[in-house]
Amino acid sequence: MKDMLVQVEPLIPALRRYARALMRDRAAADDLVQDCLERAVSRWHQRRDGSVRAWLFTILHNLAVTQFRQATARGRHMPIDDAGEQELVSAAAQEQRLIYRDVLNKLARLPEEQRAVLLLVAVEDLSYADAAKVLGVPVGTVMSRLSRARERLQQEMDGAGPGNVVALRSLK
Amino acid sequence: MSQRPITEDDLNAYVDQALEPERRAQVASYLDEHPDVASRVAAFANQREQLRGALASIADEPLPVELNLSHIIEARKRRPLRAWGAIAALLLLGIGGLGGWTMRSVLQDSSSGLSALAQEAAYTYGVYAPDRVRPVEIRASDSAEFTKWVSNRLKQPVKVPDLSVAGYRLMGGRLVATSHGPAAMLMYDDDRGDRLVVLTRPMSGRNQDTPMMPQSTGDVAGFAWADGGLGYTLVGQLPTDTLRPIANEIRKQARPI
Numbered sequence: 001m002k003d004m005l006v007q008v009e010p011l012i013p014a015l016r017r018y019a020r021a022l023m024r025d026r027a028a029a030d031d032l033v034q035d036c037l038e039r040a041v042s043r044w045h046q047r048r049d050g051s052v053r054a055w056l057f058t059i060l061h062n063l064a065v066t067q068f069r070q071a072t073a074r075g076r077h078m079p080i081d082d083a084g085e086q087e088l089v090s091a092a093a094q095e096q097r098l099i100y101r102d103v104l105n106k107l108a109r110l111p112e113e114q115r116a117v118l119l120l121v122a123v124e125d126l127s128y129a130d131a132a133k134v135l136g137v138p139v140g141t142v143m144s145r146l147s148r149a150r151e152r153l154q155q156e157m158d159g160a161g162p163g164n165v166v167a168l169r170s171l172k
Numbered sequence: 173m174s175q176r177p178i179t180e181d182d183l184n185a186y187v188d189q190a191l192e193p194e195r196r197a198q199v200a201s202y203l204d205e206h207p208d209v210a211s212r213v214a215a216f217a218n219q220r221e222q223l224r225g226a227l228a229s230i231a232d233e234p235l236p237v238e239l240n241l242s243h244i245i246e247a248r249k250r251r252p253l254r255a256w257g258a259i260a261a262l263l264l265l266g267i268g269g270l271g272g273w274t275m276r277s278v279l280q281d282s283s284s285g286l287s288a289l290a291q292e293a294a295y296t297y298g299v300y301a302p303d304r305v306r307p308v309e310i311r312a313s314d315s316a317e318f319t320k321w322v323s324n325r326l327k328q329p330v331k332v333p334d335l336s337v338a339g340y341r342l343m344g345g346r347l348v349a350t351s352h353g354p355a356a357m358l359m360y361d362d363d364r365g366d367r368l369v370v371l372t373r374p375m376s377g378r379n380q381d382t383p384m385m386p387q388s389t390g391d392v393a394g395f396a397w398a399d400g401g402l403g404y405t406l407v408g409q410l411p412t413d414t415l416r417p418i419a420n421e422i423r424k425q426a427r428p429i
Contacts, residue, residue, distance in 0.1 A: 009241045013231035016239070020230050034238050041241075041248050043365035045304045058363055100226035107223065121188055122220040123227055128190065133363070136339070143181045150184070150216045157219070 004044045007052045012037070014053075014124055015060055021119050022064050024108065032067065036060040054130035061116065061134050068112060106156035114149035117142055178202045183209070187216045285379035286396040286403065290387030292350040293371035293405040296357050297392050300346070301367045301409075308344030308359050318345050322356035328374055328402050330356050333425040338418045340368055352376065368408040368415075370422060375403040384419060386412055395419035400428040 015036060019029035036059045047055055107115055113135070120131045121142075128146075132139045178199055185191045186199045203210040237243070300307050310318040315332050323330045325347055332342065340360035348357050348371070355373035375382070375398045384397035387405065394407030394415055404426060406419045 005241055005245065012235055012239055012241065013233075016233070016235075017227050017230040021227055030236055030239060034244075037239065037241060037244050038248070039365075041245050046361060046365040046367075048363075055363070062364060096225070099222065103219070103222040104226050118223070123223050128185075136363075143184060146184050147180050150187075150219060153219055154212075154215050157215075 004041070008037070008040060008056065011053055011056055015056060018057065018119055018124055019060060019064065021104075021107075021123065022112075022116065023067070024104075028067075032060065032063050035063055039063075050133075051130055054126065054133050057120065057124070057126065057130075057134045058136075061120075064116075065112075103157070106153060109156055110149055110152055114145055114152060117145045118149040118153070121146055183213050184216070187213060187220060285375055286382055286385055286398065286405070287387060288352065289350075289371065289373065289375075289403045290394060290396040290405045290407065291389050292348075292352075292355065292373075293369060293394065293396070293407045294387075294389035294392040296348050296355075296371055297367075297369040297407050297409075298390075300357065300359065301369060307367070308357075309346035311344040312342040315342060315344070322347055322354075325354045326356060326372070326374055326402075329428075330372060330402070331426045332358060333370070333422045335360050335368075335418060335421060338421060339363070340418070343367075366408065366410060368406060368410075368418065370404065370406050372402055372404045372426075374401055379403065384423060386416075388412075397423060399423065399426065402426075402428075 012033065015033050016029065019032045019036075020026060023029040023032065036056065039059050040056055043059075107118070110118070116135060117131060120126045120134060121128065126134065128139050128142050132142045135142065137145075175198055182191065182195065182199050186196065186203075191199060203213060310321075319330060319332055322345070332345075335342070339362045341362070343359045343361055345356060345358045348355050350373060352373060355371050358370040358372075360368045360370070379398055380401045382396075382398040382403075384395050387394055387396050387407075389407075391409055392407050393410070393412050394405055395412075396403065396405035397419075398404065404422060406415060406422055408415060
């Protein structure tokens, strides 16, 4: 259990970040992470060789997907524009905060599977192979979802319709 | 010098800084010559920065008390395992069995003999699936040795099904005692650590070929069937709909040719 503490504890902030970005609700996200950690503790000895990080994200992701399915079955929707995201950006300065808030709102419009892959790869720095493991799909599927996620998010950010993906904002 | 064409995957990997230096240089010089693609890639990189920035503060927050890992580990030590219920049930059955042979006749007379097999599998699951130390006696790496051994003991050729299509890997197996003689237990698990148990033993008399039937004992569910004199059962703590295709796969692989 000692090595578990050493290997898992430093990853908890990242797990919280992923859960909150998916759930967009602090309490729901932390419940999910707690559930994930309890499972990790009870299954630590069943873990195979390989990245502990990918293993933990796999547990967390599966829990999140189950939640989404249950919420859909009950006809509830995940909150999108509620107070949740104010907590997401509380530390940022006001102007930056608006930009951040905007990108998160746009991210929320992506299908769940695209959102997940973008968060795992672009924010959590998982390798494509690890992301494939977490999502339970081949690496090729990760790549195509990632590509679609980026195109789609860019369309949202440009306020453009489909088919106009090359028109982009300029960068500094 | 011919160079592999630049792919969409390369562009994504460029944004994610996941390319080898040599390939990265090739993509960079391609982007120099293709400003429209370059601006698309730059926009993706900008998305990445914005997402990271927007979410960074979450990882800096102090962890709430419920997410204190030491507490979670501590709490787990104090909580009895759920599977102990199943073990208690097994012990009770053991005492009942010693008390009289009535239970034995009930099991043997059950409609097809499959429910007895399924019950044995559920008890086997209850004892070995929660075991963190030595759930199996012979590991998957020695599966050839295992197959030879149990085939000898069961006096029937036993096959070890490959369940990788369903996402389950063989952990290994052991020989277990049932009221109908020795049985071979195989244990599998998936990436989430969910465990499945397959129990197989020879069937007596008229139960040698029996169609597959759903079975359940407590919170352990599964399927049982018999082909060519060998009875099989698959059990786990999963919904029946999840277990059914796995049972079909085992039956397909284990069926005598």
